[in-house]
Amino acid sequence: MGKYEPVLLRSVGVADSRTLAVYQSRGGYAGARKALTQMSSEEVIEEVKRANLRGRGGAGFPAGVKWTFLPKDRTRTYLCVNGDESEPPTFSNRVLMEHDPHQLIEGVIIAGYATKAQVAYIYLRVEFHEQFHHMQTAVDEAYAAGILGKNIFGSGYDLDVYVHRGAGAYVCGEETGLIESLEGKRGWPRIKPPFPAIEGLFRKPTVVNNVETLCNLPHIIERGADWFLGVGPQGSSGPKLFCVSGPVKRPGCYESPMDITCEELIMSDKFGRGMTDGAKVKAVFPGGISMGVLSADELGMKMDFDDPRNFGLLGLGTAAAVVVNTDTDIREVLRNLARFYALESCGQCTQCRMGTSWMYRIAQRIALGAGRLEDLDLFEEVSGRMGMMPGLSICGLPDGATFPLRGLIQKFRGEFEEHIRNQAPGRADELLTVLN
Amino acid sequence: MAWKTLDRTEPVYDKDAPVVLSEAVRRKIESYFPRYETKRAVLLPALHVVQESLGHVSWKAMAEVAEILEIPPSDVLDTISFYTHFWTKPKGRKVITVCRSISCELMGGREMLDAVKAKLGIGEHETTPDGEYSLVTEECLAGCDHAPCMLINERLHKNVRLEDVEKILADLENDRIDAQRSDLYDAPDEPEAGQSGDDAADATSDVAEMKAAD
Ligand SMILES: Cc1cc2nc3c(=O)[nH]c(=O)nc-3n(C[C@H](O)[C@H](O)[C@H](O)COP(=O)(O)O)c2cc1C
Ligand code: SF4
Ligand code: FES
Numbered sequence: 320m321g322k323y324e325p326v327l328l329r330s331v332g333v334a335d336s337r338t339l340a341v342y343q344s345r346g347g348y349a350g351a352r353k354a355l356t357q358m359s360s361e362e363v364i365e366e367v368k369r370a371n372l373r374g375r376g377g378a379g380f381p382a383g384v385k386w387t388f389l390p391k392d393r394t395r396t397y398l399c400v401n402g403d404e405s406e407p408p409t410f411s412n413r414v415l416m417e418h419d420p421h422q423l424i425e426g427v428i429i430a431g432y433a434t435k436a437q438v439a440y441i442y443l444r445v446e447f448h449e450q451f452h453h454m455q456t457a458v459d460e461a462y463a464a465g466i467l468g469k470n471i472f473g474s475g476y477d478l479d480v481y482v483h484r485g486a487g488a489y490v491c492g493e494e495t496g497l498i499e500s501l502e503g504k505r506g507w508p509r510i511k512p513p514f515p516a517i518e519g520l521f522r523k524p525t526v527v528n529n530v531e532t533l534c535n536l537p538h539i540i541e542r543g544a545d546w547f548l549g550v551g552p553q554g555s556s557g558p559k560l561f562c563v564s565g566p567v568k569r570p571g572c573y574e575s576p577m578d579i580t581c582e583e584l585i586m587s588d589k590f591g592r593g594m595t596d597g598a599k600v601k602a603v604f605p606g607g608i609s610m611g612v613l614s615a616d617e618l619g620m621k622m623d624f625d626d627p628r629n630f631g632l633l634g635l636g637t638a639a640a641v642v643v644n645t646d647t648d649i650r651e652v653l654r655n656l657a658r659f660y661a662l663e664s665c666g667q668c669t670q671c672r673m674g675t676s677w678m679y680r681i682a683q684r685i686a687l688g689a690g691r692l693e694d695l696d697l698f699e700e701v702s703g704r705m706g707m708m709p710g711l712s713i714c715g716l717p718d719g720a721t722f723p724l725r726g727l728i729q730k731f732r733g734e735f736e737e738h739i740r741n742q743a744p745g746r747a748d749e750l751l752t753v754l755n
Numbered sequence: 756m757a758w759k760t761l762d763r764t765e766p767v768y769d770k771d772a773p774v775v776l777s778e779a780v781r782r783k784i785e786s787y788f789p790r791y792e793t794k795r796a797v798l799l800p801a802l803h804v805v806q807e808s809l810g811h812v813s814w815k816a817m818a819e820v821a822e823i824l825e826i827p828p829s830d831v832l833d834t835i836s837f838y839t840h841f842w843t844k845p846k847g848r849k850v851i852t853v854c855r856s857i858s859c860e861l862m863g864g865r866e867m868l869d870a871v872k873a874k875l876g877i878g879e880h881e882t883t884p885d886g887e888y889s890l891v892t893e894e895c896l897a898g899c900d901h902a903p904c905m906l907i908n909e910r911l912h913k914n915v916r917l918e919d920v921e922k923i924l925a926d927l928e929n930d931r932i933d934a935q936r937s938d939l940y941d942a943p944d945e946p947e948a949g950q951s952g953d954d955a956a957d958a959t960s961d962v963a964e965m966k967a968a969d
Pocket of ligand 3: 895904
């Protein structure tokens with residue numbers, strides 16, 4: 320295989336890549352111009368559908384198909400760009416916005432045109448300070464150049480784009496939580512149906528797409544669906560960003576077709592370059608923490624949309640891997656992850672609110688050296704009784720909690736049992752009351 | 756945490772107290788109206804601007820925002836109590852947000868947090884007596900490739916080594932970013948606009964306190 324030429328990250332390392340002048344000098348906005356002046360909305364949707372561009376935000380739902388769910392007779396449509404990026408340890412959207420904000424704006428214009436949206440909101444998590452300034456500066460520049468606003472490229476299509484900042488809450492990345500948050504409310508996910516395509520922002524038909532998903536659009540329109548289908552394996556086509564972090568030699572965000580394995584992402588010279596200090600891999604959360612965990616002998620998993628299921632994972636997720644080395648106490652990993660979900664559950668659904676808190680308490684108990692062997696079973700039992708899959712919750716947060724947490728207990732049970740057996744006697748009784 | 760309610764032992768604000776939002780802040784809030792279909796949708800931008808301009812969002816400020824947006828004050832409280840970013844009591848001039856998620860923890864985030872605490876002599880959700888720094892922890896800041904990391908106001912400090920902590924905290928410019936800024940979410944310019952923070956000693960955020968209480 321020849322060297323892969325990055326597409327989404329082609330601007331990394333280019334001087335002043337954030338400016339409109341540089342973006343345009345490198346062919347920027349050709350895709351949007353082509354879509355708006357040479358294609359109908361329907362043709363754009365058809366092309367994106369044919370490319371089978373699967374959503375990069377976590378669920379992998381084909382973008383073109385999602386757009387067709389919009390009602391035919393609508394008069395107002397909103398596009399929401401999901402830049403909440405709060406799944407640990409994911410930072411690919413950040414990299415895209417840092418190096419190439421105009422690529423995202425171009426994607427927004429194409430998606431807006433395809434969905435006949437009048438207004439697009441780019442929802443950014445508040446912790447993205449620099450990225451907010453980059454995005455807003457780019458939006459201002461695009462308006463000044465007539466690329467946003469009225470009659471874009473003389474096509475008669477009008478689009479307003481506003482950058483909107485969140486205020487700190489993981490669940491606002493869930494698409495209906497994002498919509499509620501945009502409306503000035505708590506980011507409480509909505510019961511579906513109705514899905515956003517029918518009743519979304521301000522109760523109008525709405526499309527929510529991830530930043531990376533949209534950044535693919537200029538390239539699909541410019542180079543065609545066939546090019547996109549030719550990148551990477553069938554069913555998982557197109558360029559993809561992968562993150563790797565933790566104790567690896569070169570943590571970062573890398574672009575590749577989805578034909579790589581988890582092991583390559585960590586070990587290859589093109590990506591993570593192996594573990595620091597000669598340590599060995601103990602566990603990897605390959606798709607953001609919420610998809611589940613791989614043990615050291617499962618690193619052959621392909622980083623595509625389908626293979627993760629063969630390893631008991633929920634999916635590819637955000638394709639952001641965090642590596643845990645053999646020096647790390649697995650109990651601390653469990654505790655850290657369990658805390659995340661307990662504190663980020665929005666609390667609307669009893670099973671999620673209580674279940675995540677219970678799991679956190681059990682995880683704390685185990686980490687403090689006060690675990691009981693039956694805690695491991697209890698943990699599995701609790702985690703098996705929450706989530707959207709058993710139909711108990713409004714959003715997918717608890718599913719995202721159970722896959723890694725239960726995965727840890729199942730795949731590392733021996734290690735947990737050993738820790739519990741070696742605990743100082745009496746500590747369990749002592750701490751039981753504190754943590755119950 | 757989103758599903759805990761605010762501490763109700765606090766006295767309800769004084770309706771007759773002097774107005775806290777300046778004309779410039781009010782005009783800035785109103786300038787967002789054309790961007791959204793409802794006035795309520797302006798709430799998050801409005802709260803950002805109020806916090807930027809007053810340092811925190813007091814009960815009185817919430818009531819005034821409610822009036823501008825033509826929504827009940829309880830709706831403002833409902834929203835504000837959900838998000839970790841807003842402070843309902845005075846905070847330090849700079850807020851240090853230390854990441855506590857997995858990549859940072861694996862790369863020494865806890866030790867970094869301890870070093871910050873030791874250097875400032877405060878714990879999480881506390882403010883230094885001089886009103887300079889408040890300290891909070893947050894989940895993943897999306898800077899995991901630079902773990903461990905922390906934000907000081909707008910600036911992300913990356914790959915923070917223990918021996919760097921002291922230097923970072925001593926740097927007066929440690930909250931400045933090196934990028935073209937947009938003033939969209941900034942406090943509006945006004946000559947007398949003062950950063951609160953004089954009376955920020957012992958300040959805590961309600962929301963942050965609740966997070967600590969788990
Ligand atoms: C708890 C939770 C958090 C989520 N966080 C994000 C996020 O931060 N960014 C994102 O793009 N999608 C996130 N999603 C997925 C969105 O709900 C939605 O599927 C996605 O934005 C759709 O965009 P896509 O089809 O382009 O991937 C989250 C989902 C859940 C259940
Ligand atoms: S499942 Fe959890 S996070 Fe999702 S809506 Fe229900 S309580 Fe909130
Ligand atoms: S885990 Fe700390 S920034 Fe992501």
